[in-house]
Amino acid sequence: MNRFCLLGDFISAPTPELLVEHPGSCLLIEEGRQVGFFDRPPEGCPVLDYRGHLIIPSFIDLHVHAAQYPNMGLGMDLPLLPWLDAYTFPLEMRYAEAAYAKRVYPAFWQALWRSGSLRACVFSSIHEEATNLLMDQGQESGLIAYVGKVNMDRNAPEGLRESTQDSLAATERWLRKNQSLSHRIRPMITPRFVPSCTQELMQGLGALAQQYNVPVQSHINENQDEVAWVASLHPEAPDYLGVYEAFDLIRPQQTILAHAIYNTPREEEAYAAQSIFLAHCPNANLNMSSGMMKCAHLLRRGDILMGLGSDVAGGNTLFIPRVMVNAMRTSNLLHLTDPTDDPLTLSEAFYLGTRGSGRFFGDCGAFCPDFSADLLVLNDEKARGLRPMTLTERLSRFVFSGDPQEIVLRMLEGRSLPDPLAAPQS
Structure with a gap:
C-alpha cells in the first residue's frame, strides 16, 4: 500500500527532553513517509487497525x-x-x-x-x-x-x-x-x-x-x-x-x-x-x-x-x-x-x-511529519490487564522488562518487514 492509515497508541521522543504521546490516534502514511496524525482516517484510505497496541519508532x-x-x-x-x-x-x-x-x-x-x-x-x-x-x-x-x-x-x-x-x-x-x-x-x-x-x-x-x-x-x-x-x-x-x-x-x-x-x-x-x-x-x-x-x-x-x-x-x-x-x-x-x-x-x-x-540515517526515529515510517507495534495486553498505565508507563515497562516477542509488526519505510529467514508464503 502506498497510502494507508495506522491506528493505535503512539509514543516517541523527537527530542531528548520529552516523550510525545498520541493515544488512540491515526497516523497517515504515504509513499513510506509519515504525513501526520489525524482524528480519523481519510475517507477511502486503507486502515491497519492496532487500537490498544503500543506503537513506537523502531x-x-x-x-x-x-x-x-x-x-x-x-x-x-x-x-x-x-x-x-x-x-x-x-x-x-x-x-x-x-x-x-x-x-x-x-x-x-x-x-x-x-x-x-x-x-x-x-x-x-x-x-x-x-x-x-x-x-x-x-x-x-x-x-x-x-x-x-x-x-x-x-x-x-x-x-x-x-x-x-x-x-x-x-x-x-x-x-x-x-x-x-x-x-x-x-x-x-x-x-x-x-x-x-x-x-x-x-x-x-x-x-x-x-x-x-x-x-x-x-x-x-x-x-x-x-x-x-x-x-x-x-x-x-x-x-x-x-x-x-x-x-x-x-x-x-x-x-x-x-x-x-x-x-x-x-x-x-x-x-x-x-x-x-x-x-x-x-x-x-x-x-x-x-x-x-x-x-x-x-x-x-x-x-x-x-x-x-x-x-x-x-x-x-x-x-x-x-x-x-x-x-x-x-x-x-x-x-x-x-x-x-x-x-x-x-x-x-x-x-x-x-x-x-x-539522525545518522536522516529523518527517522520519531513520529514527525515527513519522517520515514519506521515503527514497531507492540502487544502489551497482558501487562495492561494487571493495572492501568499511561503510555509513558507502558513504554517504561517495555524498556525495562519487555521482550521482543511482544513485537507483532515491524515496519520500515512504510512496509511490513517479515522474518528474513521465514519460508516464503505459498
Missing part, C-alpha cells in the same frame, strides 16, 4: 559487530584487550572461509530483525569475500544498514593482519563493488581502531573515504590501557581523536566513534565542532570493565550527536531497550560520585536508541 543500532555474533555472552569476565585476544580474534579468523560467513550472517540479520533494530551500522571482519556476503545477505533481509570491511595491518594476529597495500586494495575493490548496491545496504570505511592501523593505512583509508564519499566508523577512548597505547604509538598527536583527524578520517556528520569514555576537554569540543556521532555502548563498557561514559553530561550539552550501540559481542544482547536500561543505570552510578550530574531520564535514553541514532 530501534537503531549505531555500533555492532556482525562477525562477533557467535561470541555473544562469552568471555564477559575479561577486560577488553585480553578479551580480543582470547575470543574475538580467533573467531574473526574463521571468516576467511566463506562457508562460515554463509552460516553466521543470515542468523545475524534475523537476530537484528527480531530485536526490533531495523537500521544499524555494522562491522564485518577484514575478509573481502565474507564482507560482500554480509552485505548481500543484508540486502536480502530488507533491513537498512551501513557495513564496514575492517582494516588491520599491525598489532593483530597473523591470520588477521593484512599488508597495508593489500588492505587498501581490497577495500577499494569492495567499495567499487558495493557503492551502488542500493540505498539499503551501503559501505562504510572501518579502521578497527588506531592500534591496529599504521599511519600509511589510515592515510589511505581517509583518502578512500573522501574519494568515494562514504562515512567512517571506528572506536575511541574505550579503555584506559588502549588510550595509553595510542599515546605511546602516536606521541605527536594531542589525543586519540587527533590521530583520526591527522589522516582525514573525521567527516562531519559522517563519522561514528564508539565508546568515548575517557575524553579530553579538546576532544569533547571537537566532537561538537566537527559533528561527530558518538555511539554510547554501556553494555560492553560494563561487561569489559572499560568504564562509564558521561552520557548525560555530553547529551545535555545540546551540540554533540549521540546514539546507542549494542556493541555485540562486547555487549551481550542486540535488544536496544536493554542498552537503554544500562545507559540509565550507568548514569545513576555516575550521579552517586557526582551529584551535580543528574541521571539520564527515560525520555533521554529512549531518544538515544531511536531518534538520536536515527
Whole structure:
C-alpha cells in the first residue's frame, strides 16, 4: 500500500527532553513517509487497525559487530584487550572461509530483525569475500544498514593482519563493488581502531573515504590501557581523536566513534565542532570493565550527536531497550560520585536508541511529519490487564522488562518487514 492509515497508541521522543504521546490516534502514511496524525482516517484510505497496541519508532543500532555474533555472552569476565585476544580474534579468523560467513550472517540479520533494530551500522571482519556476503545477505533481509570491511595491518594476529597495500586494495575493490548496491545496504570505511592501523593505512583509508564519499566508523577512548597505547604509538598527536583527524578520517556528520569514555576537554569540543556521532555502548563498557561514559553530561550539552550501540559481542544482547536500561543505570552510578550530574531520564535514553541514532540515517526515529515510517507495534495486553498505565508507563515497562516477542509488526519505510529467514508464503 502506498497510502494507508495506522491506528493505535503512539509514543516517541523527537527530542531528548520529552516523550510525545498520541493515544488512540491515526497516523497517515504515504509513499513510506509519515504525513501526520489525524482524528480519523481519510475517507477511502486503507486502515491497519492496532487500537490498544503500543506503537513506537523502531530501534537503531549505531555500533555492532556482525562477525562477533557467535561470541555473544562469552568471555564477559575479561577486560577488553585480553578479551580480543582470547575470543574475538580467533573467531574473526574463521571468516576467511566463506562457508562460515554463509552460516553466521543470515542468523545475524534475523537476530537484528527480531530485536526490533531495523537500521544499524555494522562491522564485518577484514575478509573481502565474507564482507560482500554480509552485505548481500543484508540486502536480502530488507533491513537498512551501513557495513564496514575492517582494516588491520599491525598489532593483530597473523591470520588477521593484512599488508597495508593489500588492505587498501581490497577495500577499494569492495567499495567499487558495493557503492551502488542500493540505498539499503551501503559501505562504510572501518579502521578497527588506531592500534591496529599504521599511519600509511589510515592515510589511505581517509583518502578512500573522501574519494568515494562514504562515512567512517571506528572506536575511541574505550579503555584506559588502549588510550595509553595510542599515546605511546602516536606521541605527536594531542589525543586519540587527533590521530583520526591527522589522516582525514573525521567527516562531519559522517563519522561514528564508539565508546568515548575517557575524553579530553579538546576532544569533547571537537566532537561538537566537527559533528561527530558518538555511539554510547554501556553494555560492553560494563561487561569489559572499560568504564562509564558521561552520557548525560555530553547529551545535555545540546551540540554533540549521540546514539546507542549494542556493541555485540562486547555487549551481550542486540535488544536496544536493554542498552537503554544500562545507559540509565550507568548514569545513576555516575550521579552517586557526582551529584551535580543528574541521571539520564527515560525520555533521554529512549531518544538515544531511536531518534538520536536515527539522525545518522536522516529523518527517522520519531513520529514527525515527513519522517520515514519506521515503527514497531507492540502487544502489551497482558501487562495492561494487571493495572492501568499511561503510555509513558507502558513504554517504561517495555524498556525495562519487555521482550521482543511482544513485537507483532515491524515496519520500515512504510512496509511490513517479515522474518528474513521465514519460508516464503505459498
